[in-house]
Amino acid sequence: MGFDDRKQDLRELKLLQKQENKQVTDLLYKNHLALEAKERKFDADSTALKKSYDQDLDVMTKQHKQQIEKAEQIQQNDMKNAAKKLRTEQEKELKMFREKQKQEMKLLKQELDLLPRDNRKEKSQQIRETKQIEMEEKERLFMENQSERMEKHMRLLADQHRQKIAMMEGQCLQQKQQMYRTREASIWEMERTQLQERHQLMKTQLKDMFFVKRHQMLARHQKEMENQLRYNQTKEDEMQNRHNMEKRRLPKILKSEAKTRAMMFKQSLRLSTIGTPEDDKFKIKQFEESEKKRMKSEQVNQEGKHRRQLKALQDKNEAAIKELEQLQAEKRKMLMEQETQKIKELEDQFAVDMNQWKALLIPRKQTLEENFQRETQEQQSFYADVVSGEGGIPAMPNIRSSASSVRSKGGTINSRQSTVI
Known part of the structure; x- marks a missing residue:
């Protein structure tokens, strides 16, 4: 494998790494935008939910105010009509009382006319004055009694109306508080759902990110394997070419060596004085046969050497492939373990966030209740003069499962004589 090929592989790997970095960056930006969009949706949903309940609360508050004002107007009319009716009745009673007194005066006059003439005038005057004083005192007591009855009746009527208003405001307060409970329970459910979402x-x-990383790793591993296989094949091809060249060159070398050795052998025979020409021919023939065997042996040795070299290279290449496969498998395993660990950390953090939210939810419920x-105690205290005991405004429990958080617009809504409106 040439230098240019290795350089090309490095360029391809760098380009692949650049593409991987861009994919990760794009995915991170996409995830960031998705989280921002989700948070905006959460804010919009929360605002819409609170606005909807606030509108319902405003409508309920106006309805309660109208009901209380109507009841107060009815109370004023009832008080006015009752006072007018009672005043008319008392005027009739007073008129009848005075008529009765007039009759008594007439009877007294008739009785006085029957007195003796000698002291009638003085005695009549004395009796009339006494009777007049007595009648004036009776009239005063009668009118005081009427006034007391009027005041008692009007006070009783006012207490009855005030008790009705108290019960009405108690019902309004309970409805308003239940609306707040429903509102806050919906907000809490939305918060829980948003945490989960x-x-x-x-x-x-996170899974998408690791999916991209796995895909990138597989592509990179495939590229590395292709490069390694190509590198191995190139090495084997180079060895095959070298072996072929050596195989082609060996016969020429052997022939040249055989020719030189034959010349040297013949030269040695000529210099030797031992033996006849027939013996020399026989020796030359034996030498040539020996050279053929030697050349054949050299070729066989070369083939064996080539096979061993090729086998060693193939074993080395196969070991390199296995080593690369093992390394890639370890990298994939590490990536899977990293993904598992990150998911576990995310799950643990979610559990912590959920537990913290639940822990903070308890005091929020307590504060609301x-x-x-x-509010209920203030209302009961306000109407304590007309409502008491079991017949009064029912107190609300401290904690309810459907309760909600502290009111953002809380506080008791007051009007002239109301703890609800």
């Missing part, structure tokens, strides 16, 4: 999105994005309890 945010976690699921992050988990999906404490506010409701305070």
